[in-house]
Amino acid sequence: MSWLNFFQTQPSCFKSFGRGINAKLANNEEELFNKSYEFFEKKEILNAYKYFFDSLINYTNEHSNNNITYKRDDKTFKFMIYQGNAKIHGFSTKEKLYAEVTMVKKQNANVALKRYILERNYQFTYVNYCSDEQYIKLKLTLDNITMTPQKVFYPLRELALNADYDKEHMLSEFGQMELEDISHLQKVQNTELKVKYEFLHKWIDELNHMIQRLPSDDSLGMQSFLYLNLLFRIDYLIVPKYKIYQNLTKKLQEYFSEQETLPEQKNAEIANYILTLEKLNFEEFSSNFYESKYTFSQIEKSTFEEFIHFIETTLVQLRWYKNNRHVQIIPTIYSYIALYSLYNYGLNPAIRKLLHLYLVVINSDYFQALQCPIYFENNNNKFFKSDIIFQIKEIVLEYKHQYKSLKAFGDELDFSSMNDFSNSYFSILKTLDFHEA
Structure with a gap:
């Protein structure tokens, strides 16, 4: 086993x-x-x-x-x-x-x-x-x-x-509580924290700008995607700990578990929470980070079928927005698919790496600021096509011994635009064969 x-x-x-x-x-x-x-x-x-x-x-x-x-x-x-x-x-x-x-x-x-x-x-x-x-x-x-x-x-x-x-x-x-036996925790470098703080505000500004530009009617669902995507984005990419993590997790749990609460109220509660994040000064923000070692994952194992079902049901919503000419929300929904999956599903490591690669592509400015490799140039809307194809081959090769039928798919991707790339990426992901040898 x-x-x-x-x-x-x-x-x-x-x-x-x-x-x-x-x-x-x-x-x-x-x-x-x-x-x-x-x-x-x-x-x-x-x-x-x-x-x-x-x-x-x-x-x-x-x-x-x-x-x-x-x-x-x-x-x-x-x-x-x-x-x-x-x-x-x-x-x-x-x-x-x-x-x-x-x-x-x-x-x-x-x-x-x-x-x-x-x-x-x-x-x-x-x-x-x-x-x-x-x-x-x-x-x-x-x-x-x-x-x-x-x-x-x-x-x-x-x-x-x-x-x-x-x-x-x-x-x-519980206030001024002092934790014991934490000498193994390491500080996150100040340069990295400054990047994370800067992008937290950048993403909040982008969110507020998009919310203001949504149509006055029929925008409730789009607001939900925007708010939830930001919380998932903060959780996966910025990775806060302590109070930010506790409160962020609580907001997500409340959103998905409180069935009797109206969507308008849920969105308003997330908006209020985002406002508290926006008001954090750098010192308060920085106190919510550390580096450590981990042995066990928080997420319970999920089946590939659960993941496929989520992709398909979310793509149905995406197509509705596309057919009704709400194209401004399309990139957010693709991002949401990847981030929600990484947050909620205990997927096999090959899928997780492929989802992470996708997030690197669509968040290239953030990864570049962290001095990580990037696969898309925002200024020129240019994909680093050969690098993306190579990374997919490397991921598949790493897990080929476990999934004999898993095949690299980089050559099948559509690099015409970011939306076309995203659509082809998730369309192929849900067809991959992860039957173990």
Whole structure:
């Protein structure tokens, strides 16, 4: 069994985009996983954990990112796992596995935080909050008697994802809370933050300009595409953390889950939130960023059929706008397809890389400002056709061993205009063959 579908694409300029893993697993990840299963079956527990953790180590340019480190002796296997804010310390004996994340100092927990922690304990499947004399911790205990790789993967994933999320939530929602055990976090360079801050305002200005130019009637759906596309764009391309991420995620969840709220009200709430982003000064904005290592993806695995269905239903809406001569919204809807898919679907890494490539093409000014390779020149409306074709071939070649029927399609793309390129790109994407060998 392979866990590759939990992991995200690696951008060509080695900056992080989107949520989760911007790296690759070992080429022999499946073999390592199977070895782990064999050793668990033979009750060689410590050897089994070695192979299991080796299968989760991710790599950049064939070098380990050290997202997992471990050491062992005859009786104990000690490990450390990194997941954003969370540093998971753990150990396993032949009998049990124990892992924990130190969250905050116990003395700093106010009544609101204690209530939040109690509520969270009811939401977990495998983990729970506890405290010692100094710290509040999130912990996991597992019995190794009938252990398998699957039985340890999901509990560790729950621990890592929820510890990372809750640390950000605690800092964002409970005032002057100081997080513990975060010395592994790295600052984002000021030059990169300035680019992100500049483009946040550039995109908001473009949005406001487009909203003002929409027709007075029959524009509600177009407003929704514009507002949602901006939030997804901020999330995937700018990748804020802490309060911006928490509030942005909340707005998206509310938009798609509150069925009784009128679309006009939903759009107005997003517009108000965007206004708060626009008012952030650079110092406030910059406090919402850090770099870290990740081991588990937030997004649950999705089927290729779900992805295809979403493309097809959204293209039906796009054609309606096109037939009714609302051509100004067409580029936004194509962008929305890519960004929504990356946000909501746990797609295989080949599709994620192809979607990322598309976003690089249509956001060339942003990637150029970040000193990343670009494939379109805005000033001249010029595609770097041969480079795009080459990148698609490279992505297909990388995953050809897994998807034997996957074929490069760069030569089939229509480079006549950006809309033609986008239409051909998604029309071909949904026909690709991802049946595993």
